[in-house]
Amino acid sequence: MSEKKKIGFYWTGSCGGCQISILDIDEMLLDVAEQAEIVFWPCAMDPKYEDVKAMDENEIDIMFINGAIRLDENKEMVELLREKTKEVVSYGSCACNGGVFGLGNLSSKDELLEKGYTNKSTDEGPFPQKITEVEEGELELTEMLDHIKPLDEHIEVEYYLPGCPPLPTQLEDALPSLLDDEIEVGKHDLITDKSVCDPCPMEREEKEIERLIPIQEATDIDPDECLLDQGILCMGPATAGMCEAPCTEVGYPCVGCNGPVKGVEDQGGRMASALASVISIEGEERKTEEEINEAMESVRDPTGSFYMFSLPGSIMQYRRGDQDE
Amino acid sequence: MSGNENFEPKIIAFLCNWCSYAGADLAGVSRDQYPPNILNIKVMCSSRVSPEQVFKSLKGGADGVLIAGCHPGDCHYIDGNYKTIRKTNLMWRMLKDMGIDPDRLRLEWISSAEGGKFAQVMEEMTEEIRELGPLEFDGHSEEE
Known part of the structure; x- marks a missing residue:
């Protein structure tokens, strides 16, 4: 060389x-x-x-x-x-x-600054701004992007x-x-097209589950059985598996940090599809749409959980101003 | 919102092959009138519609999206439309978090015998979206 x-x-x-x-x-x-x-x-x-x-x-x-x-x-x-x-x-x-x-994208810049700087738990200091006038002249600070x-x-x-x-x-x-210049690496070659489920050692039976259980409320977790099968939200199916699943191996559900698998644009959308297929409410045929919707409430904060690491890279990217809250 | 009388909404309708698309066909054959704001896309089953397709439609210029399938219990693939109910529930909640009115995504059951219902749903939805106004979705950066 x-x-x-x-x-x-x-x-x-x-x-x-x-x-x-x-x-x-x-x-x-x-x-x-x-x-x-x-x-x-x-x-x-x-x-x-x-x-x-x-x-x-x-x-x-x-x-x-x-x-x-x-x-x-x-x-x-x-x-x-x-x-x-x-x-x-x-x-x-x-x-x-x-x-x-990226989850900050669910709030506007002003909301974030207000929360951070006018919160009761913080001292009431000056609000950050690009230019501050002092006796000696102007001070310039870096500014937050939208x-x-x-x-x-x-x-x-x-x-x-x-x-x-x-x-x-x-x-x-x-x-x-x-x-090494000799070895050619493609743009996306360091991301795998296999999900975390692929290397995950837990046994999966593709069971249908009735509702999700928050992990902090789950008792008797079987260390060998797929966490999704046990009703615990695991981002495995929608997440790229370069990590070889170290989290699920010790019984902690995947939170999706690797982002979507190669070629997939929207991790949260994929997770919603995957979850809609495994959740099955018993006696669904006799239930009304409202009852099914109510049972789906066991999926807490879908946006925050599904896009924990990938919101700016997703299709929607950030909250739009369509709705006045 | 008012003052949207002149606004012509663009609506993407994902129709299942077995019921809703046939319903749309029947509406056509029966010469039921409905507004021309709808772009029909045939899919094999309503559960085939993924959140990505819905989000991309909205980002790509649609003001509303309709997903229509067989009535619950009548699914050609046994339980596809139950998956659609569950998926749509998640999509509504995700859209709300993203600041998009969940009413822009509508779920309907239209059988192949319900040409009249198809026309009626289209009419209703067009008016509803007209009321909501255009979806201002700049797609990319505002600060640049």
Whole structure:
């Protein structure tokens, strides 16, 4: 190999989990350091905006960007990094589908700010605003965007690697092929077309269930039987299974962090279809539509549960202003 | 809302092959009048209509969506329409959360003998959606 590849990691609106997941590959980091030079990593190094601005076009070979684009500063920065980078990897669920932050799209920007800054539990401080006048002049703050959108709606993205955060195994699989020019990786190749149910070790009988039970109220969970069969909401059928189902393996239902399987646009829609097929109310033929609708109330907060990690990446993306509440 | 008299709503109707589409056929053969605002799409069963199709219709310019199938108990595939009831329930709740009036999605049972009912439902729905006004769905960013 002639020259070391230059790679970088950047975070936007993020919890930091994705950064930790990079450290989680342990000693493989040494192999990476042999093949590549990490030139930009705000979490571990101390670069300034000016350093990035001074870089040449396409100077960085691979840039891993994680986090949601929540502020205009995030947007500005990823646009700048795009100019300086050959290949951008949308890393983690927030960058790929909006992630948990994406649920903020169910409220308007004003509602979110009001909740955060005029809440009784917080001190009554100044409301964040773009420009603040002080004696010495004007102070400028970054501003919140109206909605969170996936990274690929702001800049062009070469690869997607979802997960909250992506597991070390996913990164270990992806890194060598990304660093090696000989190996061709397609845009969506790091997402599998198999759902979490595929690697899940629980036994599934495709039973019909009468109603869903909130997991905190479920007693006597059989550790070997499919959680959906037991009436516990599990996002497995609608979620991509690169993770090899570590959550269901220990008896915790899938929450859908990987987003939809390859080729599927709307994770929540798929889950609604899947759930409508397994819930069956006894004596349904004799029930009225109202009674069936009432029984469906056992599915609590369908939007929040089905789109927990993928609302901005879904068809609807954010709440529209059609309805006055 | 008022002042929508001149607004011509666009409605996508997913009709099941065995009952509702035949009902629409009968309405045509019997020369029952109904508004031309409806675009009929034949599907094998009402339960084949996925939330993605409904959401995409609304995002793509439809002001309302109708799903019509066989009467409960009459499904050609035994219990497909019960799945439709359950799925539609979830869709209504999801639409509400997304700020879209759930009335824009309507579920109806129309048998192959009910050409009159088909025409009547279409008439009712067109008026209802006209009342609601156009669905303003910009699709993409407003801040750009």
